[in-house]
Amino acid sequence: MTQTPGHHLNEEALLGYASGALGEAESVLVATHLALCPACRGRTSTYEAMGGSMLSQIEPSNLSDGALSATMARLDQTDPSEAPCDDGGFDNATVTVLPRPLRDYVGGSLDSLPWKSRGRGVKELPIRIGDGSVRASLLRIGPGETIPQHTHEGVESTLVLKGAFSDETGTYARGDVAVATADHDHAPVADSTEECICFAVIEGPLRFTGPIGRVLNLFVRP
Amino acid sequence: MGVVPQTLDLSAPNAAAGPGQVSDATVGTPSSGNPSQARQEPEAPTDQRSHDDLLDAIASTRDKTAFAELFSHFAPRLKSYLIRLGTDAAMSEEVAQEAMVMVWRKAESFDRKQASAATWIFTIARNKRIDRLRRERRPELDPNDPALVPDAPDAADRSIEVQQTEESLRSAIEKLPQEQSELIRAAYFEDKTHREIADQRGIPLGTVKSRIRLALARLRQEIDGFDTDPGPSSE
Ligand SMILES: [Zn+2]
Numbered sequence: 001m002t003q004t005p006g007h008h009l010n011e012e013a014l015l016g017y018a019s020g021a022l023g024e025a026e027s028v029l030v031a032t033h034l035a036l037c038p039a040c041r042g043r044t045s046t047y048e049a050m051g052g053s054m055l056s057q058i059e060p061s062n063l064s065d066g067a068l069s070a071t072m073a074r075l076d077q078t079d080p081s082e083a084p085c086d087d088g089g090f091d092n093a094t095v096t097v098l099p100r101p102l103r104d105y106v107g108g109s110l111d112s113l114p115w116k117s118r119g120r121g122v123k124e125l126p127i128r129i130g131d132g133s134v135r136a137s138l139l140r141i142g143p144g145e146t147i148p149q150h151t152h153e154g155v156e157s158t159l160v161l162k163g164a165f166s167d168e169t170g171t172y173a174r175g176d177v178a179v180a181t182a183d184h185d186h187a188p189v190a191d192s193t194e195e196c197i198c199f200a201v202i203e204g205p206l207r208f209t210g211p212i213g214r215v216l217n218l219f220v221r222p
Numbered sequence: 223m224g225v226v227p228q229t230l231d232l233s234a235p236n237a238a239a240g241p242g243q244v245s246d247a248t249v250g251t252p253s254s255g256n257p258s259q260a261r262q263e264p265e266a267p268t269d270q271r272s273h274d275d276l277l278d279a280i281a282s283t284r285d286k287t288a289f290a291e292l293f294s295h296f297a298p299r300l301k302s303y304l305i306r307l308g309t310d311a312a313m314s315e316e317v318a319q320e321a322m323v324m325v326w327r328k329a330e331s332f333d334r335k336q337a338s339a340a341t342w343i344f345t346i347a348r349n350k351r352i353d354r355l356r357r358e359r360r361p362e363l364d365p366n367d368p369a370l371v372p373d374a375p376d377a378a379d380r381s382i383e384v385q386q387t388e389e390s391l392r393s394a395i396e397k398l399p400q401e402q403s404e405l406i407r408a409a410y411f412e413d414k415t416h417r418e419i420a421d422q423r424g425i426p427l428g429t430v431k432s433r434i435r436l437a438l439a440r441l442r443q444e445i446d447g448f449d450t451d452p453g454p455s456s457e
Contacts, residue, residue, distance in 0.1 A: 004371060011438040012416075012431070019410045020348040024358040032362040038373045041363075047336065048447055049387045050395070051348065052341025054410055057392070060298030061305060063315060068293055070318045072286065075326050087364070099369040110234035130358050175371070 003177030005037045015042060018047030023042055024130035029157055029177075029201045031101035036175035038182075098160045102199060105139070110197070119143030127199075135202045141165065144192040156180045156202045158188075163196035165189060248357050273339030274332075280391040292339075300347045306411040308357060317354050321347040338388055356413070386447060394444035402437035405430060 009030060016022035017030040034041050087100065087212040091123060105111065107125050115123040120144030129136045139158075141147060147165075157179050163175040167188040172178050179189070190196035271279065276292045279285035297318050304314035323355065324346050332342050349360045395403050408419055418436070421426040 012434055015406075015409050015434075015438060020352055020360075021409050021413060021415075024361070026327055028361045030339055031363060035367060035370050038371060041373070043442075045341075046387055046391070046442075048337065049341045049342040049384070050391050050406075051410055052338055052443075053388045053392045053395075054407065055296075055303055055344045055347075056340045056388075058299050058302045058306070061301040061311070061314070063298055063301060063318075066317060067297065067315060068290060071293060071297070071322055071345065072290070074319070074323050075286070075289070095368050099368075100364040100367040103360075126249075149265055156335070 003174070004039065005033070005173075006173055007170065007176035008037065008040055008179060009033055009177055010179075011043070014044045015047050018044050019051060024132060025134035025136045025201050026099055026157070027106060028129055028136065029159055029199060032099050032161075032199060033159055033175060033177055035099035036102060094162070097197060102161075105136075106174050110140075115140060122147060137200050137202075139196075139198045139200055141188075141190040141196045141198070143190060143194055143196075145190050147188045147190075156200060158200045161197045161199060163194045164191045165196050165198070166191070232315060232426065274334045277325075277329050277339050277342070278334070280326060289322075289326055292325065292343075296325075296340075296343050297322050300343070303344075303411070304351060304355075307355075307413050309351075312357070317350055318347070320354065321350040324350060334384070336384065338384055341384075341388065376457045388425060390444055391441065394441050397444075398437050399441060402440075404432050405434050406437050406441075409434070 013026070013030055015141065017034075022030065024122050057065060059205055066190060087103065089108060090098075093111075094106075094109040095103070097110060106125075113125050115125050118124045122145060123140040125138040125140070127136045127138060138161075139147070141163075143163075156178055158172070160172045160178075161176050162174060164171055165188040166172070167178070169178065172188075184210075234271045271288065271291070273292060273295065276285075276288040279288040280292075282380055298319070300318035301311070301314045301322055304317050305311060309317065325343055328346065332339070336342075337345075352358050366440070386389065392410065395406060398406070405419065414422070416430050420430040423430075
């Protein structure tokens with residue numbers, strides 16, 4: 001587990017996460033990679049420092065009278081909505097595979113979740129993030145199985161959480177991020193030694209190019 | 223991140239005095255022969271607490287005077303930050319106040335070895351805005367997560383690097399061509415996708431992306447160069 005990723009997020013994704021401009025689903029993917037990647041954490045803290053630097057340089061606005069005393073009066077109140085969210089109820093295997101930023105969006109341990117079969121050896125668990133406008137899923141691919149061929153209008157980012165898969169762009173193991181764009185057909189194959197679990201975030205609609213009817217709904221939310 | 227030499231001058235007020243010097247000896251009368259120290263005049267009297275010190279005072283003694291001082295500096299800037307992001311003035315002030323309440327509550331988690339006060343407060347305000355105005359959750363790292371892959375041991379103390387990163391970023395952004403620096407600022411001050419930024423400015427999406435990529439590559443070069451450069455004053 002001390003191995004660090006070889007396929008990283010691009011700088012724009014780190015900038016978007018640090019600045020807060022990135023949407024929630026993409027932010028979950030970035031934060032999950034960051035949990036596994038000290039190098040990208042370091043780069044992200046640079047972009048947060050850029051935010052701090054800009055905050056220092058911004059022209060201050062006048063506050064209304066009494067703003068300070070109104071705020072001081074709130075310091076000793078407690079706000080129940082700010083209680084830290086519960087991280088209980090997961091078995092050890094799940095805590096090992098899913099870093100906290102993603103675990104918070106998954107309702108229970110991996111083996112207890114309502115996985116849907118998506119063809120031979122492939123299961124999918126849609127994960128609702130925010131308003132659901134961006135599709136996000138966990139994928140569980142049996143050893144040596146292939147994710148059916150598909151292309152998308154948008155961009156698919158896939159983060160490996162367990163095992164590994166390979167496609168024509170390379171081999172991806174825990175922590176690695178593969179980005180596939182619309183102009184690129186791909187058919188990743190899981191390593192033959194163990195199952196592969198991935199988190200995928202897909203912007204834009206999918207269009208299937210493979211011949212297999214049963215799997216046409218892969219990635220498409222019911 | 224590379225190893226940073228200990229001998230570089232920092233422009234922070236509390237770093238302007240050389241080793242062994244008392245703090246009131248800094249202005250104009252450096253006793254050592256180091257000429258670079260003569261330029262390092264602190265912006266504030268050295269008996270004033272730095273923003274980092276104020277946060278530590280809140281964390282350790284719930285110091286309300288320290289909070290009031292931090293508030294008077296940061297709350298007006300947080301309000302501007304939120305206005306820049308398209309929020310009306312009244313709501314911006316409300317969220318700025320809420321962010322400062324979070325600063326009070328979370329002060330124990332501030333670590334000056336990891337980030338400056340301004341950077342840490344920026345992240346608090348960023349998350350508060352996502353929560354209150356965008357009504358989304360902000361996925362954050364949990365330092366106690368068993369799945370977290372820890373930093374390499376030599377990365378633990380980044381305090382000198384933290385100071386330098388902010389200083390060098392400031393000048394690096396100023397050195398960028400305006401068409402690039404504007405897009406970097408937009409990432410912080412406009413809640414827009416790259417496509418929206420392109421449409422709004424009437425430039426192609428590909429141009430927006432390539433300008434941002436170029437700008438980030440240049441900034442990265444400045445920062446990484448700073449990390450590995452032994453610096454002019456080391457011997
Ligand atoms: Zn990385």
